[in-house]
Amino acid sequence: MPHETLSAAPPAAGRPAFERTFQSHDGAEIFYRCWPAVSAAPKGAIVLFHRGHEHGGRVAHLVDELAMPDYAFYAWDARGHGRSPGQRGYSPSFAASVRDVDCFMREIETRDGFKLGDMAVVAQSVGAVLAATWVHDYAPDIRALVLASPAFSVKLYMPFAKESIALWQKLRGVFFVNSYVKAKFLTHDPERIASFEADPLITRPIASNILVELYRHAARVVNDARAITVPTQLLISGSDWVVRHAPQHEFFVNLGSSIKERHVLKGFFHDTLGERDRAPVVGDVRRFITEQFAKPIERADLTAAHLSGFTRDEADRLASPLDPLSPKGLYWALNRAFIKLGAWFSAGLKTGVATGFDSGSTLDYVYENEARGLGPVGRAVDRIFLDAIGWRGIRQRKVHLEEMIPAGIARLKQAGRPANVLDIAAGHGRYVLDAIAKCPDQPAAVRLQDYSDINVAAGQKLIAARKLPQSFSFHRADAFDGEALAAQTPAPNLAIVSGLYELFPDNALIARSLGGIARAMTPGALLIYTNQPWHPQLEMIARSLTSHRGGEAWVMRRRTQGEMDQLVEAAGFRKLDQCIDQWGIFTVSLAERI
Structure with a gap:
């Protein structure tokens, strides 16, 4: 059951923090802190998402530093991190963690009455990828999105590390990878370095499935960022040892938001909002969020996207015929020939060719998920078809x-x-x-x-x-x-x-x-x-x-x-x-x- 207590030692020195929990979509209990607005009539809510390996207490300093007393603040400890229970560094999937974000936002909406349009999100590193994926996949009408050094591509310094992790997981199942990043490569702030090194709640391991899926979802969101229309501010640390810059810039270029800002911060390490000289950057975050709350929420009208827009352009390109003698034309012609040949052996391919691959008959066959066909070869081909x-x-x-x-x-x-x-x-x-x-x-x-x-x-x-x-x-x-x-x-x-x-x-x-x-x-x-x-x-x-x-x-x-x-x-x-x-x-x- 959800509960609330007043923290004995609130991480943000100025305002008292209330400690709460909520149950996520699969029953997992997740811990979070809430700092109510100082004023009796709050203007909105700002939700903070921490870096990978860390917890909500590590972003609590922003509650005071943003100096926005008319706003409530919230910060969770992500599943498997900080004071949230569960195996350290583990989640069933990256998508499950993204759905945790959605459940967290609905918890705030239900419990404290802030509608999504009254909320802004400030997220760092892996938390920024979770937030960006949530905005892409769930399309919430939040007021603003601030992403600090999103971990769209983590620097793994061993050659072929990403491929090796994926292969080993396929062979042996989920395992854990420890982070050996030193605090001095995250920030120049001596207090932040010392607190990181002394923090018993820092979670060094990360489950291999989350690391592999982080890359996959990040690539999807970067490539399809045109789908994101929320006002977005992107903060890029200029001397980041942990993540690569190129996908961050690509994400910004692809963003569908009509209101978007990009700030490249010279000399900053990865802990962007915990850097030594962060005051001007925190000021930029405050200005951006305040500007979005100062005007009526703007929402792009997408109901005519079938007439014009990037998904219409994409479909038109796919509907355009290829030169049959071009490499792509020959490749897809050969692919169609293999499908027709496979239909002689595979029951699933035969159903698709006969009734259409989008037909009810094909979908019912897919639901049954039982490989059928002409002998062992036919069943093997059918299994490949069903496992697409x-x-x-x-x-x-x-x-x-x-x-x-x-x-x-x-x-x-x-x-x-x-x-x-x-x-x-x-x-x-x-x-x-x-x-x-x-x-x-x-x-x-x-x-x-x-x-x-x-x-x-x-x-x-x-x-x-x-x-x-x-x-x-x-x-x-x-x-x-x-x-x-x-x-x-x-x-x-x-x-x-x-x-x-x-x-x-x-x-x-x-x-x-x-x-x-x-x-x-x-x-x-x-x-x-x-x-x-x-x-x-x-x-x-x-x-x-x-x-x-x-x-x-x-x-x-x-x-x-x-x-x-x-x-x-x-x-x-x-x-x-x-x-x-x-x-x-x-x-x-x-x-x-x-």
Whole structure:
């Protein structure tokens, strides 16, 4: 249970710090400190994220140094660090730690009443990568983001260290790597050096999975920083021994924020906000945050991103034909030939070629995850197909749906409302039925729909095979017919849209569908929706795979999470929760009709 105590020796000398804990998404308890605003009417909240190996007490000096008494301050000890319990330096995944960030921000919102738009984030090093990934993946409308020496690329001084760590982890499982960085290479401040060396809460080890995944997520966020539209200030230490500068500059250039600043600090070591001569830099942070709070929050309108923007440009490039005799043209032609050949052996490839790789039939096959084919060779080819990163992401999306659907039904029960479930494009319906089967409380009615006669027949067969009651039904319907969706009887109070909107680039279609769902619902009803803000194999998919639409190329236009959330908000919903897979490909979100 969450608790709060007044610290006997608050790390920030000026204001008293309250010590609290909260439970994160998987039940892990995380420790944090809170410094309430001095004024009775606080202007906002500033959330501090510490460096790797450290804890919230190491950034507590900023509470006084920023000299912003009208703002509350918060600083956590990240999972596996400081006074948060758990194995030192360990997290199940980098994505789990990013979701911890989201849970922390929701804890502040729920407990102390600060909306995301009333919060600014100041983060250092690994904490800055966590914060940047959270802003990219969860698209929060925070007021400002300050990143100090983000650890997008850590300097590992042994040759091939990163590759060796990844290989050893693959062979032996997760292990721990100790940091031997000396305090004198982090800062020129003698007090900070002494306190670092004497601090018993410094965590030297870091789990190998976090180190490997830190590089992968950092590369993704740097490359796709156009998706970040929050006002951002980037502080780069000019003499950093710990991380490389080049990805930091690349991140800044790619940033989609209309308000962004970059400061290169000559002679500064890695502990940017703990350096000896930090006062002017801290002043710049104070000025930047104050400027953002002094004006109405500005948010880029992403609802027309299908007409112009970087994801539209990306999709247009992928839809443009290649010279068939060019190296790339020949490469992808050979790839398509191998897929057609593989379809003679692999049951999964055969299903994809016959019905489209984005079809309900293919997805149902991927969910089953059982390699089938012609003899051992066919099964081996099928296993390679099923283990593609996109399909692994699809299966993790199913796991998250099986978490979110029962949570939605339980929320409705708590409000005294029987759950009437509607899935507007269920494919074969396997993921919905599997999720509902795990619910302690069964819904009053379940209506599954799909446009495809093949999917409807398969879904009806699945319902019959499971001997489900008559309140479970499957119908043929158009997920983009807003009027038909609005006229649903009984009116749904838990609507599900999974894997559908990602296949259609036009936001007008999405708005029509969401509008119909919203008109069918009363306030307090819930919507579960998925999105694909990123994918590592977009070109392979566009150049090699066919869709369910007449065998044409499967070209996807990504929607950033901010774009998808704005479409949902415009239809009359408020986002409550979200999860994302460990690769950053698929999100599952829960929203409430308002």
